[in-house]
Amino acid sequence: MDDTRLAGATGPRLLVPSAALLWGLQFAFLNPALALLLVALFHASDAEVGLTLALYNASGFVASLVVPAYADRTRDYLRPMLACSALTLAVAAILFFAASLPVAVVVLVALGGPAGVGSSLLFAHLKANGTPPAQMMNTRAIVSFAWVAGPPLAAFLIGALGEHSILAAIALIAVLAFTTTAALRSRSGPAPAAHGGKATDDDGAVLPRAAVAVVVFAFVALQATNNVVVSIMALFTTRSLGLGIEWGGIALGVAAALEIPALFAIGKLTRRFSSLGLIASGCVVGIGYYATMAFVASPVALVAAQVLNAWFFAVIAGVGLTFFQQIIPRPGLASGLFANTRRLGAIASGAIIAFGSTLGGYAGAFLVCGALTLAALVAIGVVWRITRRSAEARPSRAGLDQAKRA
Structure with missing residues (x-):
């Protein structure tokens, strides 16, 4: 630009x-x-x-x-x-x-x-x-x-x-x-006129509405797992680890502070990697984070694990926002819909905590979060395949259109 x-x-x-x-x-x-x-x-x-x-x-x-x-x-x-x-x-x-x-x-x-x-x-x-x-x-x-x-x-x-x-x-x-x-x-001058047609992702492949719905599902699941962490961290540190309540605040504070440099770093990576690739990598890190939290047993391990949490949520918050704007042609609707995945995730987090705690206390809740993050990773993989097929089909359609014009 x-x-x-x-x-x-x-x-x-x-x-x-x-x-x-x-x-x-x-x-x-x-x-x-x-x-x-x-x-x-x-x-x-x-x-x-x-x-x-x-x-x-x-x-x-x-x-x-x-x-x-x-x-x-x-x-x-x-x-x-x-x-x-x-x-x-x-x-x-x-x-x-x-x-x-x-x-x-x-x-x-x-x-x-x-x-x-x-x-x-x-x-x-x-x-x-x-x-x-x-x-x-x-x-x-x-x-x-x-x-x-x-x-x-x-x-x-x-x-x-x-x-x-x-x-x-x-x-x-x-x-x-x-x-x-x-x-x-x-x-500011007037916003440029909107382009017609469907939105495309950063790889140039057209996303049908079904694929957009899969993306929304994945991000509601990811936002829900993050909300679970915020909701139960104080209880996890006091009841499961036997630590003082201040350790819950320290853990969340470290994750929030590390999220800022993580966002700057991810911003640079967007020039080299696709949004779907970065989101998939974030899901892998998230799975590692929740698996670690399910078995963490010391304050040092608790704080160290927040490095994974910071990267995971930075990908969700940063790349997620720009990816929604890539696949939805209207910027306002894209940003609003992304914001609402967090609200829907907050609603779902209560059920996740209730179900997970029956499987093994707060460690069980973390394991359920890991499973949901894995499901989101699978969903992102499905979207990636759809974009690849669309990208491969587009040259063929372009060739047909050129032949018709000839």
């Missing part, structure tokens, strides 16, 4: 990284602290917290399909991002002054779900303007950094200044995100 065009498409060098950091921080502050806010500010019971979070996530699921689809039709992803920033500001302000749980629930469902689409729209904007996969991966690494730094910062604010302080911080970040997105929009 021409450097001038890229600069025109994404604005000055710091605008896109700044937008990625701010969009990541908004929800790295809100989502981990939301249950605490519901209890502390609105005296919600455990059942009410569960119901509220379920409704909030359901709203986000629907919004991740509807809002990006609208953006695809208009070929404008930055204007809806401005609206998402305004909605985030409204959510923080209303929750700050609200006095009852029903008001909080309505606000989170009506405004909070759509507000969370902004990050997906940023990546859709970058894809629509021809941003290469390596740069997309670097931008995704910045969002990951926000999720590493956000929860500890939120906890510090709440501990030092009280629960309302986190809402004030979210409001401030939303204002900064609005300003950055507005600056990005003022410097």
Whole structure:
């Protein structure tokens, strides 16, 4: 891509990284602290917290399909991002002054779900303007950094200044995100016209809808296994390994921190290897990680295994996003659908934990995760065969078309 065009498409060098950091921080502050806010500010019971979070996530699921689809039709992803920033500001302000749980629930469902689409729209904007996969991966690494730094910062604010302080911080970040997105929009030209026909992957083979469905299945399974790890790590370290609860946080923190350099490294590898090849390698690493976790017996081994976890999830988060954008012709829908594989995976993770624990405690849950990762690897292999067949068939069809014209 021409450097001038890229600069025109994404604005000055710091605008896109700044937008990625701010969009990541908004929800790295809100989502981990939301249950605490519901209890502390609105005296919600455990059942009410569960119901509220379920409704909030359901709203986000629907919004991740509807809002990006609208953006695809208009070929404008930055204007809806401005609206998402305004909605985030409204959510923080209303929750700050609200006095009852029903008001909080309505606000989170009506405004909070759509507000969370902004990050997906940023990546859709970058894809629509021809941003290469390596740069997309670097931008995704910045969002990951926000999720590493956000929860500890939120906890510090709440501990030092009280629960309302986190809402004030979210409001401030939303204002900064609005300003950055507005600056990005003022410097960006209109998105190029969409190409007709079906999307192609990085090897140039056409993917039918059935193959796209197989990819979605694989990523829901992979996202579910990652959510299982996050959900049970503290319990695994205390109940299975007999360690202090801080070891669960150390393990997850190491994995999250290592994910950032892993994303930068994977960005460079996208220039040499296909997306399907990288995803398959990530699945192999993931299988090794879950097998290791099922038999780990010491804190050193626990922390060392997180190197595998970091690479595995970096492939899912980084290559998965760009691959969805390769196989689905509409950037907004692609980014939204990828985001929803994580939501569906979170829903499925509860059943995985329940089933796996009956087979052998938390070690059993890790083994089930390994089996699901193997199933995802098989699914990726099926998609690879479909792409190869399509690629081999295309020259023959081209030859026939040329003969007809002659």
